[in-house]
Amino acid sequence: MARLTPFIKRFLPRSLFGRSLMIIVTPMILVQVISTYVFYDRHWDLITRRLSGAVAGELAFVVELLAEEPSIEGNEPIFEMSRRHFWAELTYRPGDILPNETLVPSGLLEEKLTRELNQRVKFPHRLDARSIERHVKISVQLPNGVLDFTTTRDRLFSSTTYVFLMWMVGSSLILFAVAVVFMRNQIRPIRRLAAAADSFGKGSDAPGFKSEGAVEVRLAASAFIRMRDRIQRQISQRTEMLAGVSHDLRTPLTRMRLQLAMMPGGEDADALRQDIAEMEQMLEGYLAFARGEGTEQAQPVDLDRLLREVTNDARRGGRRVVLRSEEPLTLTLRPNAFKRALTNLVQNACRYGKAVEVSARQTDGHVEIDIDDDGPGIPPEKRAEVFKPFFRLEGSRNPMTGGVGLGLTIARDIVLGHGGELVLGDAPQGGLRATILLPV
Incomplete structure (x- = not known):
């Protein structure tokens, strides 16, 4: 597990914005996956099976009524009732024989309908869901001919599938857009705080910065503003103090230099002048280090x-x-x-x-x-x-x-x-x- 951690971290977002979105989006995706599975397993599969069973039952009912009648002339009322109540078109081809081939079902709809037909229709049959657009044709081999049962695909498919998918995708996109806008507004004050801290660290004052955003971000911003004010106040006090110290220390050195100028020359006088020059150099170094050029913009x-x-x-x-x-x-x-x-x-x-x-x-x-x-x-x-x-x-x-x-x-x-x-x-x-x- 310890070896996998660096590998996983390489694929994780590095920014707070990316990680926050991942925290929001990941549960949403999991909920959508679970909902899709439950819908497919419970609703779609169940409804498709029931719709297919209804169509197969209607066909089986018509087939049993027609199987015992050798001629089609006496069964016109059955054809008419099927059109009126089953929304199905019946045609009878006397003397025809179904071809000895089987079409392999494609997709959930054809698989469910084929399974229901095999259970309910006792005669040889053939399912064709491709030759006629948006229709399904079922041919049944009767003793004296072939019965064609044609109905629309809408009877085998529930529109709630499209509604459910559109609702899932649409709601996910809306939630994602809302999350992006919300997180951008939350991240913006943090970026401004980071920019202000970086600017102040490089010598700029960042005067336009103010606390905004969530409570925690406002607390951090307020702490930064107080820290900036304390540092500026300390720099100002130190600079004023050093200006006084510089004046106080230069005064006796200046008097010593004037006294040496009036003294006769000699090795001792030259050594004193060298010591005074070195003291002035040291004083400049000390003051420059303590001052730190902090007042320059x-x-x-x-x-x-x-x-x-x-x-x-x-x-x-x-x-x-x-x-x-x-x-x-x-x-x-x-x-x-x-x-x-x-x-x-x-x-x-x-x-x-x-x-x-x-x-x-x-x-x-x-x-x-x-x-x-x-x-x-x-x-x-x-x-x-x-x-x-x-x-x-x-x-x-x-x-x-x-x-x-x-x-x-x-x-x-x-x-x-x-x-x-x-x-x-x-x-x-x-x-x-x-x-x-x-x-x-």
């Missing part, structure tokens, strides 16, 4: 132009940076934040490699940006750790994170904020490959 951005700006800035530092972009790409991004992530990755590659290659292309549902260098790379067992804040590889004061251990952390945080993914691997040149995957 997403907008359509020409990715090719953004990549050219980043690579041109890197070339000004004297590095050889090559850009390969297959086609113009436009994505909804927070431009300053994403540019910062690209800059961190490109500067990291330039710091450890002599040749850097940046490429961008669109794959199935994603845009892939690769940043390759020919440097020493990062051991596979360390690639997960370099994304941790303030982590630095041993043996390097300014490793893969821009001096304070935050470069890759900030880059990944920005990429994740756009709904993407940042992955480290091996470059074809032997160095490090940083791959950004962004949903289209």
Whole structure:
């Protein structure tokens, strides 16, 4: 059974809409199958047998009346009564003999009528339900000739069969249409909630979203709206706090820089200036990581132009940076934040490699940006750790994170904020490959 489960799941619908319809339609189909079986076994079979028995009984009655009369002239009243009461046309062919062949019955109607004729009519007979359209002809071999008994097929078939089938098919189609419309209306709020959550996760505010739909969907939507408001409020509070912290920390550093400018030069003064510059760099890294560029609004951005700006800035530092972009790409991004992530990755590659290659292309549902260098790379067992804040590889004061251990952390945080993914691997040149995957 455990082996059959994955096999069965491959044929089951994956969407909630498809599964809901399957839950509704499957019992309906089972009910229709059971109803059809009961109708066929009880009603259709029983009614067809009774109708066939009535026609066979009428014929047997007429045959017994005519069998003892050697001539047909005295039996005209019997023929007339059969036309009037049995809705049957009787013709007599004196001296004729039935051919020595038997027609194989086709279908339920002919099978039931043949069975009833065999039980009720004691003379040789032959059933023909095909030569005359919408009529059945039964020929009976009498002692002095052949009696033809012709009646309509309607007498052997109940119209309730068509009514039942039309009712089943019609009601099933109506119920299916109602189920499709109802389920679409129920699924639509869930899709809107998913779209709003995805948009918010990529940096958009999703301001037009409101709770609607079933009670459970409204609860989930209301929880999402409250969560969105709390996150926005926390980001706003954190940004305001960091602005104050930035101002408070920059003030003493500025005073120290002014005091050093008035001091005579020397090794001690140069060392202090270097320490102040490093402190400012660390402060910028800390603030950028904590701020997370959360207040910037997403907008359509020409990715090719953004990549050219980043690579041109890197070339000004004297590095050889090559850009390969297959086609113009436009994505909804927070431009300053994403540019910062690209800059961190490109500067990291330039710091450890002599040749850097940046490429961008669109794959199935994603845009892939690769940043390759020919440097020493990062051991596979360390690639997960370099994304941790303030982590630095041993043996390097300014490793893969821009001096304070935050470069890759900030880059990944920005990429994740756009709904993407940042992955480290091996470059074809032997160095490090940083791959950004962004949903289209």
